[in-house]
Amino acid sequence: MNITVKLFGILQEKRFNKLQTKYTEKTTILQVMDEIGIPQHVIGVIFVNGRYAFPDRELKEDDVLAFFPLLGGG
Amino acid sequence: MDKILRIHMSAKDAPQVTVETLGKYAGLGGRAMTSGVISSEVKPDCDPLGEGNKIVIAPGLLSGTAAATSGRLSIGCKSPLTGTIKESNSGGQAALTLARLGYAAIIIEGISSGSDLYRIVVTKDKVVVEDANEFKELTNYQLIDKVRNVYGKKVACISIGPAGERGLKASTIACTDPEMLPTRHAARGGVGAVLGSKGIKLIVLDGEGTSIRKPKYPYFFKKANKQFVEGLRRHPVTGYNLPKYGTNLLTNIVNEAGAYPTRNFQSGRFAGAEKICGEALAKLEESRGAKVTKGCHTGCVIQCSGNFNDKDGNFVTKQPEYETVWAHGGNCMIDDLDIIAKLDFMDDTLGLDTIEMGTAIGIAMEAGKLAFGDGEGALKLLDEVANDTPFGRILGNGAAATAEALGVTRVPVVKRQAMSAYDPRGMFGMGVTYATSTMGADHTAGSTYPSNLLMIGGFVDPLDTDDQIELSRLMQMASAAIDASGFCLMIAYAILDQTETYQAMIDLINSGCGMSNSSTEFLEIGKTILKEEKAFNDAAGFTRDDDRLPEFFYKEPLEPHGRVFEVSDLDLDQVHNW
Structure with missing residues (x-):
């Protein structure tokens, strides 16, 4: 299935900003994190299609997965 | 910090200067002082630009001490924009300098007779109010250039630009930063117009011969400050992300969450966000040799500011x-950081609120005066304000005035003050704060996005009506209490996440000022301020019907989530039901 993975802030460093890629059915967010090498402790927030998600969630066709470090501003 | 400087502008012959003891205002700082004086001395039904209004300038309780990141200044009055009580807050060097000069507040009252302009010069030994007519119509940057020649590079300045002199309702009061540039602003609510109505163009605070304020209990204070600084440096937001990327790091996450107001609040996502986000801004600044990490005041350990240079390496603005990048950028669909930086500079030098101006320009775009995305057109509109054209006057009176003049009905304001970079339909908690804040729509009055969006200090789903009232109320109390202390609101990330850092902050206030607040009593300070401000607004004629969002937020669903603002009126009314 087609999945878009986006990284933000410090997570972009030495990785990528945005990647369109294919995963097998029932791939979880945790499996994606392992594959691209993002340890859990550096992640502040995970979104799937702009809504909160947790690592055990299984992805679906055309999901947009976004990882943010712990961040602030405003 | 044991005296109050009171300047009466209507006195016969010349402004009258008196120095008073603190009296009933003893123990108050920042917003507790400004709202306390306004509540007690200003009639709620007075004309904001008339003789009855006063302007109060107060450093926080800990400003001028060694407490880290405590240099915030509170400016209070009745607002000409909202008609409510107002506290507008600024960084810069003014708070710590005023505190070290020994003043807990400057209160300016009465009204300027005629068109004369004055400057107030405060030194260790005296206070002088002098003619400032030579500065008439100078922009903030022009003014500070002249001040530097006369008073040197070490003074702190508080000033208004042409917008404040003209009584515009989006006008600010500028404060100089450590490089003595007028980049920090008490921006909201038209406070510049109130200072202008008193005939004050400039306040020079000369700290020569003063020293750092001593805490009441130095041993405990030093220990608490060490823990506090360690906590700010250890937290990933205050220790790393804010210094590296600045406050604009929020663009991407708010945009991804679908709560980024775009095209005058018509959509929750902006396709050009990646061109103007914090990551892109820091990279561009770095590539042009600009400083990407600097503090807005001496003693800040977070250092979330920086400089913006043009492509030839010349300084453009801080x-x-x-919120500025959003207001002039995403809200107007402008995806060019060079244009946004120029707009930021024009606002700062004219003395205008970037949020109010970006929203007013977005409304002009919706009315068809110019196209969404037209950056050069936006610059021309600010030129109209600079050149004092009739339409420039309308824009300079803010979003609500611009919408009325142009017949636009999608007007994102509460109590006539423009919302900022968080759409209430994508983040219900911020909608509660906008609706119920004593300030009109003001994100700093009770930011719910740490919990609604960033998972800092707990998690409240932004699109669920549950717990938004409690969250907004808690953040409104905490913000008011922090605004009284002099600490910058950016410390919130560390104190919400790390209980020992929260305790260190309380210990700093207690040991610095000889107080004995528990962590709950600290929040009570905020509650007392809110109650006082609400009572002022009630007496000024505001009712629960004013604590609502504009109709379109309840009727027009926001993409991508297709939601409207769903918190009920009944629930909104609970925020101030103590």
Whole structure:
């Protein structure tokens, strides 16, 4: 299935900003994190299609997965 | 900090200067002082630009001490924009300098007779109020250039630009930063117009011969400050992300969450966000040799500011803040950081609120005066304000005035003050704060996005009506209490996440000022301030019907989530039901 993975802030460093890629059915967010090498402790927030998600969630066709470090501003 | 400087502008012959003891205002700082004086001395039904209004300038309780990141200044009055009580807050060097000069507040009252302009010069030994007519119509940057020649590079300045002199309702009061540039602003609510109505163009605070304020209990204070600084440096937001990327790091996450107001609040996502986000801004600044990390005042350990240079490496403005980049950028569909930086500079030098101006320009775009995305057109509109054209006057009176003049009905304001970079339909908690804040729509009055969006200090789903009232109320109390202390609101990330850092902050206030607040009593300070402000607004004629969002937020669903604002009126009314 087609999945878009986006990284933000410090997570972009030495990785990528945005990647369109294919995963097998029932791939979880945790499996994606392992594959691209993002340890859990550096992640502040995970979104799937702009809504909160947790690592055990299984992805679906055309999901947009976004990882943010712990961040602030405003 | 044991005295109050009172300047009466209507006195016969010349402004009258008196120095008073603190009296009933003893123990108050920042917003507790400004709202306390306004509540007690200003009639709620007075004309904001008339003789009855006063302007109060107060450093926080800990400003001028060694407490880290405590240099915030509170400016209070009745607002000409909202008609409510107002506290507008600024960084810069003014708070710590005023505190070290020994003043807990400057209160300016009465009204200027005629068109004369004055400057107030405060030194260790005296206070002088002098003619400032030579500065008439100078922009903030022009003014500070002249001040530097006369008073040197070490003074702190508080000033108004042409917008404040003209009584515009989006006018600010500028404060100089450590490089003595007028980049920090008490921006909201038209406070510049109130200072202008008193005939004050400039306040020079000369700290020569003064020293750092001593805490009441130095041993405990030093220990608490060490823990506090360690906590700020250890937290990933205050220790790393804010210094590296600045406040604009929020652009991407708010945009991804679908709560980024775009095209005058018509959509929750902006396709050009990646061109103007904090990551892009820091990279551009770095590539042009600009400083990407600097503090807005001496003693700040977070250092979330920076400088923005043009492509030839010349200074344009300070690093634009998240809300500025949104107001002039995403809200107007402008995806060019160079244009946004120029707009930021024009606002700063004319003395205008970037949020109010970006929203007013977005409304002009919706009315068809210019196209969404037209950056050059936006610059021309600010030129109209600079050149004092009739339409420039309308724009300079803010979003609500512009919408009325142009017949636009999608007007994102509460109590006539423009919302900022968080759409209430994508983040219900911020909608509660906008609706119920004593300030009109004001994100700093009770930011719910740490919990609604960033998972800092707990998690409240932004699109669920549950717990938003409690969250907004808690953040409104905490913000008011922090605004009284002099600490910058950016410390919130560390104190919400790390209980020992929260305790260190309380210990700093207690040991610095000889107080004995528990962590709950600290929040009570905020509650007392809110109650006082609400009572002022009630007496000024505001009712629960004013604590509502504009109709379109309840009727027009926001993409991508297709939601409207769903918190009920009944629930909104609970915020102030103590």
